[in-house]
Amino acid sequence: MRICPTMFFILLGTAAVPHLAHAQGNVEVRVDRLEGQMRAVQRKVFPGANGKLIEPDISGQEAVGDTRGTPSGSAVTDLTARVDALESQLSSLTGQIEQNQFKLRQMDEGFTAYKRSTDARLKALEDGRSTGGTSFGGGDEPAPIASSRPSTARPTTRPTPSGTVPSRATPPPVSSTRDPARAQQVAAIEKPSTGDDGEDAYNYGYRLWEAKLYPEAEAQFRSIPKDFPNHRRVSRAQNMLGRALLDSGKPNLAVLAFYDNYRTLPKGDRAHESLYYLAQALTQLKKPASEICKVYDELTDVYPDKLSDAMKTGVARGRAAQKCGK
Template sequence: MNRFLIGAGMAAMLATGVVVPAGAQQGAPLEGRVGRLESEMRAVQRKVFPNGAGQMVEPQISPSTPTPSPVGVPASSAVADLSSRVTSLEQQMASMTGQIEMTQHKLRQLEEQFAAYRTATDAKLSAAPAASGAVPAADVAATGDVRVPTAPRPASTPTPAAAVAGVEKPNTGDAAEDAYLYGYRLWSAKKYPEAQAQLKKMVADYPKSRRASFAQNLLGRAYLDDGKPSLASIAFYDNYKKYPDGERAPDSLFYLGSALMKLNKPADACKVYGELTDVYGDKISAGMKADVAKARTAAKCK
């Protein structure tokens, strides 16, 4: 935009400050064109600066000092050059005016679209409270002259959270403890898939908690009780490897042997029972020692 304002200022300067020594009779039409340009520029200024029509953008360049024409050059060349420059200014002014009008048109369109959107939104918000207690038109069926409401739509499929709503979540103040106890309650309620998801999450969220060994071991038992001995064996083995000093590491080795027996791998089960005795023989209870002895007999371990 500055370029056009500068051009108009230069044209005005040329019209008032340039002395044409010859051919002045050809400058009269130019003066009219320059005057018209100045008028159009003021109109553009009013569009661009509606609250300050008197503002003018200062030119970024200053006019160069006119160089005297060499002796012998026809005076009409200066008039021709001025005419060319004024023509260029007219073309630029026309282009600028067209761009301003196009921008204003787009702005009006945006304003109209936003006004329509706001009206529609306000109407929906106003209608919502009134319609909350009414039967929707789509739920009304015509039967002769009597219109009766159709049967209510079926409820959506219950989410896992809704399916285990009967299992109370603990609130001891210890997040890790609560996470494990909730998984334990789900397992006790025989909601095995939900228990598996909860126990895996507990181990992932609190891997350094004392209860991580409990949760990983119980995850294996949830798989085992759910008829998934392969997944159970992985969960038990992971507990033994990740938490060898955990309180449920010996239990995981024992149940790993049980999972291997279900997978018809008695030889591997015997190795696991041997590992359990070698590593935790002096730590396991008398009851577990008796269970290990029975399991070795069932697996026909040597």
Template sequence: MRYWISAAALVAVMGVAGTAQAQTGAVEGRVDRLEREMRAVQRKVFPGGAGQVVEPQITPEANVTVPGAPSGSPVADLTQRVAALEGSVQTLTGQVEQDGYRLRQIEDAFAAYKRSTDARLKALEDGSSRSGGSGDPAIVPVDLGGGTEPARPATRPGRTPPPPAAAEVPAAKPTGARAQQVAAVEKPNSGDPAEDGYLYGFRLWQAKLYPEARKELEVVATKYPQHRRASYAQNLLGRTYLDANAPSLAAVAFYENYKKNPNGERAPDSLYYLAQALTKLKKPASEVCKVYTELDQLYGGRLSAEMKAGIVEGRAAQKCK
């Protein structure tokens, strides 16, 4: 009888031990899986490793008794580790999701900004192309006594220069009465070839000898581009075309002066008379108004009273908003 009791007790003990071992193995499996998941999350959060480890925000409490298991047993310890790891995984997962959401918001905002910027740049380029291809701007500055004009600052525009409208036939050497008119124009001789060339071209322009004036002015503008009179010469070159009823060629000359030498003293005048040339070419009012607006924005503080009055009159004629 004692033998059978001992055998039964032995079987019960072995059963309990087997159950505890099975539970321990199951919990250890969960721990191993969670630890692998934790390492995967940490690799995601810290690309490249660098040995960085995230400490769990949820730590096991002391003296926690797990129902159905003896206090201090290996199963209780493993259960606490599992609970801590599960809490850490949940916390890290939430942080990763929040970071991913913020990153998507930033990417969407940047994409929207890029689309807006590209659209604005394309609109500016299209507007410049239409303005250049549909008629070159021309400006007729008002020269003061002696051929000098007040200095004005300029800002370099970011536009595409308009193509030349046509090629002019070189002027033949004047003969007869024309030659006498040219000879009657005094040539200055100050020792500064750029200054002398501009003043001589200016005097020829005043005498309405436009082909001869253009020849002198072109030399100054191309041969002495760094001289202060280069801006004057290029601008007055446009005037000779405009006065000769060639607004398209005048527009090319004025636009070149504005584009290549925006800090030149005659750049504001070129932009001002550009609007007049566009009007003479019967261009859309929107293009003319854009020129007036740009002139006012770039040079408004330095324009003469006459030019400001001309802008007001021109905008009113074009019904600019």
């Protein structure tokens, strides 16, 4: 039996239509699945305000019209292009997510290391205070950094007590009495008596410090927080204890005294001076510039209105020597 050419082409076209429709249907399923995955990724990576999604910069090509039922290759080509675009976007977003997760892990590890180091330093500081240790920081120290010590400023106010009657001022240490010449120097320092025992004790210690009798001044200033814990001169006494230690060549112990005054009495009238001299003590100990710069930053941030002109000049010189920057 012969089939005419017209009937042959009709049958051929009829057979091709289901094949194209089946291929197009498979591609549309892939497109729907990828578009769903893309929306889930967008909600994770590009969250906007009020839960709205931020459209990505690259989007798949939109179909111009409904081409289903049209037996042509253009619809399949268009869908294939959309699938390729979606797969490319999904791969890019996956890479961004992995990079962000890696950065978050790095930040978490860095913070954990910083917290561990800070806790170790604070513990070493507390242990040093209880046992008379001298270490302010933990671990091995780097090579010393060349720096110049900022100029120090004497207190602008000098005590002017009156009276000569002996008071409750703590007697000088026994070591000073073993040297007759030094005992005479200590005896020559007048002990004030104004009726305020705490004030008299502080003024006597200050006079010992002025006379460069540093061990005796140290003992005097140490007694004030114990004998007069609520007196208004406690902050000054603790600060002067640090200065006596610093001037007698004991910067390690001075660091503890200055830091303790700032930590326990941050609102004391000499807390800012303790921070200022703490930086100088750390400089003498050749501590890392990063530690010294942190002290200067803390000083200028917490007490910007309490710095005298001389202290501002010393801070600027110290920051320049340690290359702290602005």
